[in-house]
Amino acid sequence: MIKRNLFFLAMLMVVPVQVFAWPWSTDMMNQPSIKPQEGPPAVFPQRSVPVSGIPTKVKDRQAAEKLKNPFPATAESLKTGKTLFKIICAACHGLTGKADSPVSPKIGAIDLTSDYVQETLTEGWIWGTITFGSAIMPAYGVPTREVGGSNDLSPEERWHVVNYVKKQLVKDAAASGTASIN
Ligand code: HEC
Numbered sequence: 507m508i509k510r511n512l513f514f515l516a517m518l519m520v521v522p523v524q525v526f527a528w529p530w531s532t533d534m535m536n537q538p539s540i541k542p543q544e545g546p547p548a549v550f551p552q553r554s555v556p557v558s559g560i561p562t563k564v565k566d567r568q569a570a571e572k573l574k575n576p577f578p579a580t581a582e583s584l585k586t587g588k589t590l591f592k593i594i595c596a597a598c599h600g601l602t603g604k605a606d607s608p609v610s611p612k613i614g615a616i617d618l619t620s621d622y623v624q625e626t627l628t629e630g631w632i633w634g635t636i637t638f639g640s641a642i643m644p645a646y647g648v649p650t651r652e653v654g655g656s657n658d659l660s661p662e663e664r665w666h667v668v669n670y671v672k673k674q675l676v677k678d679a680a681a682s683g684t685a686s687i688n
Pocket residue numbers: 591594595596597598599613614615616618623627632635636639640641642643644646667671
């Protein structure tokens with residue numbers, strides 16, 4: 507008898523798990539509310555203008571040269587920039603940016619901690635380089651570029667990378683001799 511009771515008890519513990527998998531257990535998800543990409547887009551109030559003003563429509567790198575970085579180099583921005591740098595730029599330019607990855611010499615990737623990049627190139631030019639690519643370097647904002655074109659980085663993400671390259675890369679590279687970069 508006790509054995510059978512134990513059996514039912516065990517069954518009771520199993521059954522609720524099954525219940526959650528029944529078709530009606532997603533009922534709460536399917537509501538009449540409007541979900542993203544559903545229904546007509548909201549109408550902007552009359553005379554409203556965009557204020558964030560992230561430049562996305564420049565035609566080439568020359569046109570980008572004088573752009574000002576709309577994102578201050580906050581801790582948050584530098585963190586995002588560093589993450590993206592490690593994912594995308596480090597393969598060619600090295601984790602430290604000093605052109606010390608195994609492929610750097612093969613394709614002629616330059617040292618991003620050099621005076622040339624740090625002093626001579628403007629933030630806008632670096633943003634433009636990431637956007638449109640360079641002679642060999644692929645483009646990360648122009649998917650239509652024939653060789654090596656993609657839009658892997660949004661305009662905003664590119665500015666965060668610029669912040670990282672200009673404001674923290676040299677410091678990180680200097681520290682890398684004593685501690686690991688993470
Ligand atoms: C596939 C390899 C590759 C990747 C990935 C790459 N680069 Fe480059 N980069 C190069 C090469 C090669 C050069 C030098 C030749 C040239 O200008 O194309 C270069 C040049 C540059 C220059 C100098 C441009 C100039 O006007 O002289 C900058 C700045 C730069 N890269 C930044 C970056 C940043 C930031 C990233 C990450 C978003 C990145 N690169 C990703 C290969 C790469």
